Amino acid sequence: MSQTNYLANRVATLKPSGIRKFFDIVATMKDVISLGIGEPDFKTPEPILQAGIASLQRGETHYTSNSGTLELRKALADNLKNLYGVEYDPLSEIVITVGVSEALYLALTAILEPGQEVLIPTPCFVAYQPEVILAGGVPVEIPSRVEDNFQPNLAALRAAITPRTKAILVGYPNNPTGAVASRETLLEVLKMAEEHDLIVISDEIYDRLVYGGEHVCFASLPGARQRTLTLGGFSKDYAMTGWRIGYACGPAETMVGLLRIHQYTIMSAPTTAQAAALEALCCGEQYVQDMVAEYDRRRQLIVNGMNRLGLPTFEPRGAFYAFPNIKVSGMDDDTFAQKLLEEEKVAVVPGSAFGSGGEGFVRCSYATAYEKIEEALRRIDHFMQRHG
Numbered sequence: 001m002s003q004t005n006y007l008a009n010r011v012a013t014l015k016p017s018g019i020r021k022f023f024d025i026v027a028t029m030k031d032v033i034s035l036g037i038g039e040p041d042f043k044t045p046e047p048i049l050q051a052g053i054a055s056l057q058r059g060e061t062h063y064t065s066n067s068g069t070l071e072l073r074k075a076l077a078d079n080l081k082n083l084y085g086v087e088y089d090p091l092s093e094i095v096i097t098v099g100v101s102e103a104l105y106l107a108l109t110a111i112l113e114p115g116q117e118v119l120i121p122t123p124c125f126v127a128y129q130p131e132v133i134l135a136g137g138v139p140v141e142i143p144s145r146v147e148d149n150f151q152p153n154l155a156a157l158r159a160a161i162t163p164r165t166k167a168i169l170v171g172y173p174n175n176p177t178g179a180v181a182s183r184e185t186l187l188e189v190l191k192m193a194e195e196h197d198l199i200v201i202s203d204e205i206y207d208r209l210v211y212g213g214e215h216v217c218f219a220s221l222p223g224a225r226q227r228t229l230t231l232g233g234f235s236k237d238y239a240m241t242g243w244r245i246g247y248a249c250g251p252a253e254t255m256v257g258l259l260r261i262h263q264y265t266i267m268s269a270p271t272t273a274q275a276a277a278l279e280a281l282c283c284g285e286q287y288v289q290d291m292v293a294e295y296d297r298r299r300q301l302i303v304n305g306m307n308r309l310g311l312p313t314f315e316p317r318g319a320f321y322a323f324p325n326i327k328v329s330g331m332d333d334d335t336f337a338q339k340l341l342e343e344e345k346v347a348v349v350p351g352s353a354f355g356s357g358g359e360g361f362v363r364c365s366y367a368t369a370y371e372k373i374e375e376a377l378r379r380i381d382h383f384m385q386r387h388g
Helices: 018-026 046-057 071-086 097-113 128-134 154-159 184-195 252-265 271-283 284-308 335-345 370-387
Strands: 094-097 119-123 138-143 165-170 201-204 229-231 246-249 320-326 361-366
Touching: 046 246, 046 271, 071 094, 071 246, 071 271, 094 097, 094 252, 097 128, 097 165, 097 201, 097 229, 097 246, 119 128, 128 138, 128 165, 138 154, 154 184, 165 184, 184 201, 246 252, 284 320, 284 370, 335 361, 335 370
Parallel strands: 119 138, 119 165, 165 201, 201 229
Antiparallel strands: 094 246, 229 246, 320 361
């Protein structure tokens, strides 16, 4: 008897995550050095951890406001104003979410009609295209090039705009390349959005992890705020991935839609995590600076090491990823990652998992200990001596 498939077509046809495939293999192996996972290896700073514990001990185990605690929203509004000069009303323009992943889901679900298109500079975070599809939209990939420092390809972006285009989704600092978009490039993206009345969704989860420069908050650009949804969170900057706490900010008339979806699907972000996030904003700055300094040390190690091994590596200016070109091996990126894992027990992620433009590269996370990166480079050296 044939088995009925009750899945919606848009779900049944989604491709499995290219990252998860390698994590599943790693879980079955011993002595693997993982450069695959995009998660800080730091423990959540002690004062933030204690704030969460204290919240539980006070019995704060109930729902908060759908938007999140007012104290957290006020602190977040102050933080964004102090860092980037962009102002949001904590009463009507900020929603605290379950990580930035929920914020992305809310944003796309709130704005898209069936069949509307979202332009996505790629390579990009693996969830962007699937989330557009799940929201009923059509993702349109705009590949960027290493020759352009993985900045959005402005000519291709402009050429891709059609009457069906609703939004541009950008993520800088970028996962997987580590690229940081310049102010000049973002101004050109804004100009296109204004000319065609598009919304810009700006995923800024890595905003504090920038080396030798400054992050440009898209909403802070002149005239951008009214058409921008700013997404962010605490996972990367404060080493709080498991706390699952993020946010979305935008004009009140748009945010009411995000809040409505959030009310019916989530109710409110975890109360304990909100207390910890409040503490992070109040006293976490020194910890952020310390982590950035250590990431920078690791960044230089892995970039210099890959280049020395004959794997040309774009210099990342943000996040915690290196993106070496592995074409010299004669393998495609999926084969390279598979063989490196099997032969040397080093886990990386194929660049093709991150969309068009990622082919021929692999993503290496340096959110792991300096000594482990050194050992990984030794193993990759052995690998390249056989295959390079």
